[in-house]
Amino acid sequence: MRIAFTKMHGLGNDFVVLDARAAPLPELTCTFASALADRRTGIGCDQLIVLDHSSVADLRMRIFNADGGEVEACGNASRAVALLHGQPARIETAGGLIEATPGAAGISIDMGEPRFEWNAIPLAYAMDTHHMPVAWEMLDQPTAVNVGNPHVIFFVDDCDAVELDRLGPEIEHDPLFPQRINVNVATVTARDAVRLRVWERGVGLTRACGTGACATAIGAMRRGLVDRAVTVTLPGGPLRIEWNQAGRIIMTGPAAESFRGTFDSRDFGA
Numbered sequence: 385m386r387i388a389f390t391k392m393h394g395l396g397n398d399f400v401v402l403d404a405r406a407a408p409l410p411e412l413t414c415t416f417a418s419a420l421a422d423r424r425t426g427i428g429c430d431q432l433i434v435l436d437h438s439s440v441a442d443l444r445m446r447i448f449n450a451d452g453g454e455v456e457a458c459g460n461a462s463r464a465v466a467l468l469h470g471q472p473a474r475i476e477t478a479g480g481l482i483e484a485t486p487g488a489a490g491i492s493i494d495m496g497e498p499r500f501e502w503n504a505i506p507l508a509y510a511m512d513t514h515h516m517p518v519a520w521e522m523l524d525q526p527t528a529v530n531v532g533n534p535h536v537i538f539f540v541d542d543c544d545a546v547e548l549d550r551l552g553p554e555i556e557h558d559p560l561f562p563q564r565i566n567v568n569v570a571t572v573t574a575r576d577a578v579r580l581r582v583w584e585r586g587v588g589l590t591r592a593c594g595t596g597a598c599a600t601a602i603g604a605m606r607r608g609l610v611d612r613a614v615t616v617t618l619p620g621g622p623l624r625i626e627w628n629q630a631g632r633i634i635m636t637g638p639a640a641e642s643f644r645g646t647f648d649s650r651d652f653g654a
């Protein structure tokens with residue numbers, strides 16, 4: 385069947401967006417998602433995003449990483465979906481309900497409340513009982529936060545100097561993380577500024593990670609390194625993260641549509 389798609393990105397973290405409300409889609413298998421995401425033989429993206437009707441929100445957003453695995457949250461895609469929706473929206477995700485509000489300063493997403501308990505990240509056991517691999521010791525004691533999806537954050541003197549392409553997969557797949565994890569290396573440069581690079585679970589190095597920016601900002605706030613509103617600058621650009629008085633994370637930043645097209649599902653094994 386012919387399927388329409390919209391190619392979008394948030395600070396260079398890119399997505400193929402399909403809308404099941406417009407026309408039926410084939411079964412969303414791991415094979416189908418990873419084939420679409422392949423940058424040489426497919427359309428190419430960090431995440432496949434599938435929109436659908438919701439019984440509890442304005443719409444539902446499903447998120448598939450480039451490796452085909454379905455996950456709970458995607459901050460940058462939330463803004464892209466809000467751009468497509470064109471007005472304020474409550475969006476149902478596997479990581480919980482989020483609220484999108486387009487505005488002059490960019491699209492704001494209420495990502496909900498962060499979670500810190502070791503079994504909410506989840507960790508296989510409390511981190512202090514886990515012998516960190518030698519590589520981790522080079523990165524100092526990490527912070528773990530769940531912002532709908534799991535993140536571990538290492539605050540380092542120079543995040544650009546970290547061999548994240550080597551350490552990222554090692555940490556992502558460490559047995560401490562039964563659902564794997566997104567790996568963040570961050571450098572605090574001021575009370576309201578953080579630099580960040582992310583190795584994304586199921587993808588690898590991305591130009592930006594919205595949930596990574598949220599998790600890193602919250603981790604820095606909990607450590608008293610920054611104030612309750614910071615600009616997190618990723619390779620793809622900046623995001624504004626606030627942890628508001630209600631304890632909710634508000635992320636604000638851009639989203640863009642790149643192009644639209646169609647493909648034949650049979651070309652992707654569906």
Ligand SMILES: N[C@H](CCC[C@H](N)C(=O)O)C(=O)O
Nearest residue numbers: 458459460533584585594595
């Ligand atoms: N790789 C993430 C999903 C996408 C997150 C990122 N693209 C964002 O903008 O939040 C995970 O496996 O939890």
